[in-house]
Amino acid sequence: MALLEDWRAYAYDQQTDKNRMQEFWDEYFEKEKGVYAQLLENPDEEVKGTVKELADKYGLDLRTMTGFLDGINDSLKEKNPIDTMDEDTEVSLAFDKEMLYKNMVDAKAEWLYNLPQWEKIYDEETRKQFYLEAKKMNTVVKPRKIGRNEPCPCGSGKKYKQCHGRTKELEAELQEMLAAKEQEGA
Ligand SMILES: [Zn+2]
Structure with missing residues (x-):
């Protein structure tokens, strides 16, 4: 099974009971937050490698790394071939900062768009403006x-x-x- 297919089948499995699912997502969000915190420390440095290499770099299993790549794809300067990738596929995490911030707002991921690393990237006024723009886009x-x-x-x-x-x-x-x-x- 392709990585993405496996991730989606697992993460959106309707058969699993609610508590177990909640637990799974809580864990996932925590790991995701950790990766974003690291990425945002050096927002202009391009992180790239194979899916497997990036998973190792961030201490994630392949499935979680796949979920992360799925989540960040729309905020990337160039999208990765997430539908077809396997663990040896070269991927890049070079992201568009403004787009990423707005996508975090759009996803209502408060714990992500409030990461302290953002404060070094954009001043409060800019963040507020992006926030409002992101909200407006989706009204x-x-x-x-x-x-x-x-x-x-x-x-x-x-x-x-x-x-x-x-x-x-x-x-x-x-x-x-x-x-x-x-x-x-x-
Ligand atoms: Zn009237």
Whole structure:
């Protein structure tokens, strides 16, 4: 079985009981955090080698190393052939810092985007800006369903059907307003 297939079959196995799964992921996240902490110490140095060599370098088993490569792939300057790689495949961990930071935010991995190593890479203001950009990128704006007799969400105090519910144009205007509000709040 290819490495990635094996990792995914194991990590996302629906048969395993919940507690065991939680334990597995907790352990995995801890190891993952350790590798990121090391990578971020020298963010501009390219780490590369075979999958096996990198696993040894970070003290991981092959499966965990595969999971790590799977997780970081979208943040790399050049993606690794994770679908087909085996332990002798040459891979690189050269990552795009901004993309990595944003992907960590997107994954809601607080323990990763709050790693102290980031503080040496980006000042607080930049991190905050990236954080907001990452959140915004993924705000899918779903139109809110509003009942005809509900008070209009614009705050006018009128019923929806007598306010922004009167025409398609007004409805669209209101939805836009609600979406903008939601983004501000994020
Ligand atoms: Zn209204």
